[in-house]
Amino acid sequence: MDHNEFSEITPEIVRLARMSEQADIIDTELFTKYEVKRGLRDLNGKGVLAGLTNISDVRATQIVNGVEVPAHGRLFYRGYDVKDLVEGFTKDGRFGFEEITYLLLFSKLPTEKELADFKALLSKYRSLPTSFVRDIIMKAPSRDMMNTLARSVLTLYSYDDRADDVSLPNVLRQCLQLISLFPLLSIYGYQAYGHYHDGKSLFIHPSDPTLSAAENILHILRPDSSYTPLEARLLDIALVLHMEHGGGNNSTFTTHVVTSSLTDTYSVIAAAIGSLKGPRHGGANIKVVQMFEDMKKEVKDWADEEEVSDYLKRLLHKDAFDHAGLIYGVGHAIYSKSDPRAVIFKSFVEKLSVEKGLEKEFGLYSLVEKLAPQIISKERQMYKGVSINVDFYSGFVYHMLDLPLELYTPIFAMARISGWSAHRMEELANNGKIIRPAYKPIGPDRDYIDIRDRK
Secondary structure, eight states: OOHHHHHOOOHHHHHHHHHHHHHHOOOHHHHHHTTOOGGGBOTTSOBOOOOOOSSEEEEEEEEETTEEEEEEEEEEETTEEHHHHHHHHHHTTOOOHHHHHHHHHHSSOOOHHHHHHHHHHHHHTOSOOTTHIIIIISSSOOSSHHHHHHHHHHHHGGGOTTTTOOSHHHHHHHHHHHHHHHHHHHHHHHHHHHHHHHOOOOOOOOOOTTSOHHHHHHHHHSTTOOOOHHHHHHHHHHHHHHSOOOSOSHHHHHHHHHHTTTOOHHHHHHHHHHHHHSTTTTOHHHHHHHHHHHHHHHOSOTTOHHHHHHHHHHHHTTOSTTSSSOOTTBOOSSOSSOOHHHHHHHHHHHHHHHHHTOHHHHHHHHHHHHHHHHHHHHHSOOSSOOOBOHHHHHHHHHHHTTOOGGGHHHHHHHHHHHHHHHHHHHHHHHTOOOOOOOOOOOSOOOOOOOGGGOO
16 A cells, blocks of 8 residues: 555545534533533533543642632642742752753752753653664654654553553653653654655754753754853743643643553653644644744734724634634633733843844734734634743744744743653552543434345
8 A cells, every 4th residue: 555545635534524523423412401511511610530640740720809800820830839939049040941841840949969860861861762763763754743753652562671651660760751752752753754754964963961851952953053141041931931831731631631541651652742732722822833933924014003903803713824713822722811821931032032133023913912812802702811832932932942943842842741740640659549530422223224224
């Protein structure tokens, strides 16, 4: 079977798919009748309580006179406000990814010696098994780097003599190795695909044990391995802000669900990668950048509020960009008044825009940040307020760093693997039951029909 034939959707498949769709569609009124929390959310968008965690906390409301009201968002890692954590390591000129990974995994901020030892351990694990790049990554490279990442993670199972051991020391060892290897697996996969399919030169830089995670990403990605201190600092902050976001996001919940079956670490993390790959979860910042590229072509004066507002209205009316009726990077399932990650990001983003000579583009982003919530509130019936989210500025950061779109979501994964690892350890430590929610059957009982009598 050739490549085209393997991928072909035949008329017969289309016909059978329509049959399947007709059989699977459920009357939406039944979800209300049986009080089903679709998407594990109530009618107000609040998540159904499905577990407990010590790892992080997302807060978007406060109690005023006994009533819960929207508040500016706050994000806590192990009880520490992320804003304070970022201020702490940036004030002292440290890179934060390794330090905050230590916090998530062990629930304490490391001493200088503990941090140095932890960095050395991660550096030790930052090399792939012999011939892995040649035998695995270079063969049949995928156009989607999340697919490449998941395949590589699953293949590492074959190199691990204790792959199925779910004792906490062994799982911690596996998680630390994956945290260290994610940048290599993703970027080497990108380089391989670019070489074999786009005719680009092939660069496979080894990691540098003296560099931080953020520095190594830029080092192994760029042909000349060069980067400015501000570029590395901002990428490091991006990693810290993306590494964890409560137990209820889709990929972290996937981590808990699959871990509860007591399967191996590689299968759990591959499942989480599959979740993050979905455009409803990890791909939003790509849409933000693409939306702004279209906006820059359509809007003549980027500082004209009326012209920018008109474009945003056309987005909502499905008359611009991808005709989806969305302003990407605006709105969040939990936050309403502000996303703390976007707030933290913005001041650093402005500094990088100056270094890159993109102040005018930053001004356009800032104007959309101001106008979009106002326009959405007027155009849409909403149960809560709306503000920009972390994807709004992270896409702009990756654009300024000249990172390829194909690596936007893998970089999210390079950060979130720290959170996934902490949640896998937490699920195993509590030795709970397998997670098994209920689904109510609504179809009628039917009598068997002999094949000769079927129509």
